[in-house]
Amino acid sequence: MDGSVLYLAMPSITSAITPSTDQALWILDIYGFVVSSLLIAFGNLGDRYGRLKFLLTGAVVFGLGSAGAAFAPNPEMLIACRALMGLGGATLLPAGLAIISNLFHDARQRSQAIGIFAATFAAGFAAGPVIGGLLLSRFEWGSVFLINLPVVVLFLAFAPVLLREVRTTNPGRVDALSVVLSAVGILLAVYSVKTAAAEGFSSVQAVTGVVGVALLVWFVRRQFGLEHPLLDLRLFKDRVFTVAILTGLLTLVAWAAAGYLSGVYLQSVLGYSVLSAALLALPGAAVLTIVCIKTSSIADRIGTRSALIASHFFMGVGLLLLLATTTEHGVAAFIASTIVAGVGYGLSFSLVADTAVAAVPPERAGSAASLAETSNELGNALGISLLGSLAAVCFRLFGPDVAGTLDETLDTPGLSPDLVAKAEEAFLSGLHVAVGVASVLCLALGVLALKWIPKDQGNASGETAEAETVTAAS
Helix, strand or coil: CHHHHHHHHHHHHHHHHCCCHHHHHHHHHHHHHHHHHHHHHHHHHHHHHCHHHHHHHHHHHHHHHHHHHHCCCCHHHHHHHHHHHHHHHHHHHHHHHHHHHHHCCCHHHHHHHHHHHHHHHHHHHHHHHHHHHHHHCCCCCCHHHHCHHHHHHHHHHHHHHHCCCCCCCCCCCCCHHHHHHHHHHHHHHHHHHHHHHHHCCCHHHHHHHHHHHHHHHHHHHHHCCCCCCCCCHHHHHCHHHHHHHHHHHHHHHHHHHHHHHHHHHHHHHCCCCHHHHHHHCHHHHHHHHHHHHHHHHHHHHHCHHHHHHHHHHHHHHHHHHHHHCCCCCCHHHHHHHHHHHHHHHHHHHHHHHHHHHHCCCHHHHHHHHHHHHHHHHHHHHHHHHHHHHHHHHHHHHHCCCCCCCHHHHHCCCCCCHHHHHHHHHHHHHHHHHHHHHHHHHHHHHHHHHHHHCCCCCCCCCCHHHHHHHHHHHC
8 A cells, every 4th residue: 555655646746745756756656665675584573583473573673664754744754754654564564464374274274364364465456556646636646655654553452362473483593694694695785786777887886786686695505504494495396486486576566567657647747636546447457356366276276376477478478558648648558558457467466476375384484485575575665666767767868858767857947848749758658668678578488487387286176286386395
């Protein structure tokens, strides 16, 4: 809910606190960077010290970050508060999924439960913009962060009563060095990629990237020598699991970039209000929610292999439909795109999480969940930073050279109609390039899945057989 609101609120934020192009990207993706860098460590620590404890602590931190973001007076403070929200989010995601997996030991029930869990993300995506649109039509932009607080308060009131503590029975020693290596390595590597995409290559950016990659290589090599590794890399011996994790990464790359750029397109190019833009996204969000809930039945009917492969082609074709948008018309293409791609997103969200959790014993569920969520959060961050930056580069190349972004350009006083039209065309060109790249990546991974996953893998017997196969391999 918070992420989808932020996409639509960015034009209002840009007008209110005037962030630079780079700062606007940081506002959007700092949350994903912090979450992705800490998910592996926090998922593992939650296994050892208690997932409910991590859930409660993370909710408090997320609430504090949301309150700070709502009243941030400048871009720097907003970025810092979004980072604090990411710190809380890194504890919430793997712990929540791990607790759900522990509640349902039957593979089929667990698959259905995780599908419903994934559907809550889709429901939040649908409800968030509508609620945010209503708030933005009456209040300042900071109100979109305040909608998190009632949820946090309700959770803190009921979680201790309804949920029980779950931890690993024989956790082993926590390898502190692995915790540091994973967190710092991911953060430095992703920061380097984001900086290169937004600003180009430089000596500082290159050194940062090399150090980050070196730390991650050290982290990976260290895991093979530990009795209780922070990340069980043997899971990747199963090709279905590997494809699922890659799918989780690419799904969020496409979803984040398309969601952000489409939100700006509907408001700043076609002239729709925030609430109207949110309502236009409801059909796709409804399809996404329904598919998440029904994914277990779909996988039982056609097989997990077919469902995974289908998710890529639905996403790829759905993104291609956005190429039909123009500066004058594009609503029909947008709605069709969100519906078709929504089928792929829904299949992906459920299958990635279910495969990851089903692949491990219950005591390692938090670590597996953290790996699945890490792929999602990395995809979310990279989708905005890489594809968002690609669209920004196109705007700078083809735009009127008045400002770095479309919203900044349109806010420039005395702008002639010709320059407005040129700015809108340049933004649309960037949108087409970005979603075109995302579509090609989705279709390419679909072809790769056809080759990597054996035809007898993920048959109609459902998740039980697949889970046993993955667990045996690991």
